Amino acid sequence: MSGRGGMHGNRVCPHCLEYFNVEECRLKVIRGELYTICPYCDETIKKLKNFPPEERERLLRREHDFDHDLRNLFRKDKIEDINDVYLKTNDAKDYLHNIFEGGEAEDSLDSFLFQKDPFIKKLQKIKKAEGEKAEKEQRKVRVEASKEAEAERGKKPVEMKKTKSEKGETEKGISTRGILVETKEKGWIQEISPEEAPIRVEKYTPEEVKEREITEKEVKSSDKKSVTKSQSTGDRTRSEGLREEAKKIGQWGEKYAFRCIKDEMMKNILIPL
């Protein structure tokens, strides 16, 4: 039998009797099952599972690669949305294109994935739930922010959003004023304002330092640690973010120190430094 393209391909379409190559065909997904579309008559030909064993094995291997690839990407949190599937699953790109971009798929890619792999299904559910939770949080923060802005406009005192830890402190009777809203910012956030931090002043005792050995590890790590804003010749390679945080810490420290001095002034009238 010869097709329109000559003796070409490894399968014969039962409808138009043309030869075609299964791997070059568009595929169709119906209720989670794969079908081949004849490139000549566009008829749905056979379910994948009815293909000859060696062919089926080859296709399933390809399927497996696709699933494996996708699964890894999900695991590594590289898939943000469905577009990422197209962008990042290079091995599966053509495969997906055949199925979904060909306009033949009755199922969506989502539903296809759902049916393909329970693991992916589970991940998607988790991601969806996480997304909803994050959205809810963001909405909450936006509402808080707008309330805050309204209060600011009305010159009303503002009570900032309380974090879990702050709630604990409130129960103990410590004011939460000046405590920052929990942010997505990585690293350390302000727990208390310098105006509210309890005053603790000690005199330096050199002996403690003398007895202490500064290890090489500490020397190295201290280079990366936050220092006050006062350093002007600090490590220039330090990232902007770290510098910004160091600056905030420095400003906080200055305010706190200033408050400690004021407190001493109140107590002693003259400052015994």
Add this chain to the structure above:
Amino acid sequence: MKDTEQGVRLEKDGKVIVEVIWLNKNGENGQHYDIKIPENGKEIFIEVKSTKEYRKTQFEVSREQWKFLKENGDKYYIYRVYGARTKNAKLEKIPNPAKLWKEEKIEAYPICIVL
């Protein structure tokens, strides 16, 4: 006690008893110290060094600050703030760091190279 534009002032009968000038109150000043207290004709200089850690980590001192603290001896203080931005913050006063350094009670690790 009266808050001023630059800090705080303690007055009695219209006479200034003590004044604290916080140089960076309204933004970074670029001086070799953060707080100045004029007292009895002399001045006390305070440099605040803060870390969020509670332990005695090292802190950096610029070349200019180092020079200034040596020049000013007992007029210069380092106020070391541990646990900055936490409710467990603590301030430690280090008087005359230059003297402490000379007496080998504190150590300094120079890293600046000039060619």
